[in-house]
Amino acid sequence: xxxxxxxxxxxxxxxxxxxxxxxxxxxxxxxxxxxxxxxxxxxxxxxxxxxxxxxxxxxxxxxxxxxxxxxxxxxxxxxxxxxxxxxxxxxxxxxxxxxxxxxxxxxxxxxxxxxxxxxxxxxxxxxxxxxxxxxxxxxxxxxxxxxxxxxxxxxxxxxxxxxxxxxxxxxxxxxxxxxxxxxxxxxxxxxxxxxxxxxxxxxxxxxxxxxxxxxxxxxxxxxxxxxxxxxxxxxxxxxxxxxxxxxxx
Amino acid sequence: xxxxxxxxxxxxxxxxxxxxxxxxxxxxxxxxxxxxxxxxxxxxxxxxxxxxxxxxxxxxxxxxxxxxxxxxxxxxxxxxxxxxxxxxxxxxxxxxxxxxxxxxxxxxxxxxxxxxxxxxxxxxxxxxxxxxxxxxxxxxxxxxxxxxxxxxxxxxxxxxxxxxxxxxxxxxxxxxxxxxxxxxxxxxxxxxxxxxxxxxxxxxxxxxxxxxxxxxxxxxxxxxxxxxxxxxxxxxxxxxxxxxxxxxx
Numbered sequence: 025x026x027x028x029x030x031x032x033x034x035x036x037x038x039x040x041x042x043x044x045x046x047x048x049x050x051x052x053x054x055x056x057x058x059x060x061x062x063x064x065x066x067x068x069x070x071x072x073x074x075x076x077x078x079x080x081x082x083x084x085x086x087x088x089x090x091x092x093x094x095x096x097x098x099x100x101x102x103x104x105x106x107x108x109x110x111x112x113x114x115x116x117x118x119x120x121x122x123x124x125x126x127x128x129x130x131x132x133x134x135x136x137x138x139x140x141x142x143x144x145x146x147x148x149x150x151x152x153x154x155x156x157x158x159x160x161x162x163x164x165x166x167x168x169x170x171x172x173x174x175x176x177x178x179x180x181x182x183x184x185x186x187x188x189x190x191x192x193x194x195x196x197x198x199x200x201x202x203x204x205x206x207x208x209x210x211x212x213x214x215x216x217x218x219x220x221x222x223x224x225x226x227x228x229x230x231x232x233x234x235x236x237x238x239x240x241x242x243x244x245x246x247x248x249x250x251x252x253x254x255x256x257x258x259x260x261x262x263x264x265x266x267x268x269x270x271x272x273x
Numbered sequence: 274x275x276x277x278x279x280x281x282x283x284x285x286x287x288x289x290x291x292x293x294x295x296x297x298x299x300x301x302x303x304x305x306x307x308x309x310x311x312x313x314x315x316x317x318x319x320x321x322x323x324x325x326x327x328x329x330x331x332x333x334x335x336x337x338x339x340x341x342x343x344x345x346x347x348x349x350x351x352x353x354x355x356x357x358x359x360x361x362x363x364x365x366x367x368x369x370x371x372x373x374x375x376x377x378x379x380x381x382x383x384x385x386x387x388x389x390x391x392x393x394x395x396x397x398x399x400x401x402x403x404x405x406x407x408x409x410x411x412x413x414x415x416x417x418x419x420x421x422x423x424x425x426x427x428x429x430x431x432x433x434x435x436x437x438x439x440x441x442x443x444x445x446x447x448x449x450x451x452x453x454x455x456x457x458x459x460x461x462x463x464x465x466x467x468x469x470x471x472x473x474x475x476x477x478x479x480x481x482x483x484x485x486x487x488x489x490x491x492x493x494x495x496x497x498x499x500x501x502x503x504x505x506x507x508x509x510x511x512x513x514x515x516x517x518x519x520x521x522x
Binding site: 027029035036037038039042045046049050054055056057058059060061062063064065066067068069070071072073074098099101102103196198203204206207 | 276278284285286287288291294295298299303304305306307308309310311312313314315316317318319320321322323347348350351352445447452453455456
């Protein structure tokens with residue numbers, strides 16, 4: 025009998041999926057291979073259209089929810105019963121709700137952990153802050169998905185429009201963006217994101233959420249004077265706590 | 274119709290599997306998520322006993338081939354038809370032959386790429402060297418698996434017994450080995466492996482094979498005056514060339 029298996033729906037983007045899996049390994053108490061948890065990572069980006077593009081411009085195009093569901097279905101066929109999607113923008117209602125409904129209908133034993141809810145639960149319960157900065161894609165900002173999850177006692181501070189455009193380019197630019205250059209991330213992308221984070225802190229953010237799974241690839245949390253939250257890291261820890269709490273490092 | 278999907282049998286060890294997947298991404302021509310190839314990584318180390326331990330000490334124990342086959346079976350159920358095992362020692366005849374036979378019998382459409390054969394093909398055809406160094410686990414050395422694959426024109430140079438023991442500890446030690454500490458790798462492990470590589474070069478090695486998938490996590494190839502071969506990297510490139518040669522970066 026195989027122990028429970030965590031499956032990550034990655035590819036959105038590919039290096040963010042890897043980083044999610046690395047977070048699971050790095051947060052597991054293990055000194056030899058066999059101590060680690062059973063995990064799978066699926067990275068089939070060719071069947072998941074860009075989430076921001078769908079939300080902002082091309083709603084007549086295919087909903088990324090269908091490709092995400094196909095990935096979940098494949099993980100399920102391979103024995104996975106605990107999963108999460110390694111993309112913040114994919115948690116916008118117009119994508120995540122149809123995805124969740126398909127999964128509930130067709131993959132009855134699948135436990136789907138919501139990354140944004142996990143991050144909000146952490147902020148609401150464990151962080152004693154009133155003002156929280158949010159760096160993300162335009163799709164995540166404009167869909168206002170994070171606002172749905174946060175308690176009324178927390179004010180979300182988002183970048184000014186010019187900074188928001190810069191952050192978006194730092195993720196998506198084909199010349200220097202993280203999705204095109206992750207090995208290593210370009211200095212221009214790192215600098216842009218650092219600047220945006222510092223401006224949120226200047227505007228009163230007591231902690232900052234890295235609300236796109238590409239951002240942790242470009243940010244050293246210890247460079248900033250406030251807590252930097254990585255929703256993928258929090259979700260990796262949540263998945264470990266669900267299937268093997270004694271292994272959570 | 275989903276395009277061909279590469280599946281990596283990882284977990285042996287977990288970070289080595291991640292590095293294999295990263296090699297696929299980093300060697301693919303891509304500037305946006307959707308340009309990347311469809312891949313899966315399975316990391317179920319709890320069902321794959323230690324390969325070196327099986328080869329050297331515990332042959333009455335379960336053959337790791339069975340766990341490797343279970344991983345291949347799960348990848349197959351998820352749609353994978355191209356796979357490789359991200360562990361050199363697992364390619365020893367006593368493990369790899371029963372694994373390959375089970376896969377051929379039960380997973381008829383699976384294309385299994387042999388990492389050691391891929392490395393040997395590269396060395397025999399593309400590297401004009403007569404003396405090749407090999408750093409690996411005790412299981413890989415003592416099973417002499419690499420010698421089976423190399424042409425008679427190449428002499429393999431392996432560490433002296435004391436160095437071999439040190440290299441083994443750099444991989445397996447629960448205090449400082451790469452399997453226990455990959456984030457980051459401990460200096461002691463890096464130093465031990467560097468020293469062993471330099472001694473092989475001093476003994477005439479014109480290139481050195483990193484014959485354990487943990488070793489690339491600890492070695493900067495550019496630190497050495499001869500080519501350093503990473504069989505996992507060569508195999509990642511071979512898999513890309515098989516399913517989408519136009520994408521090979």
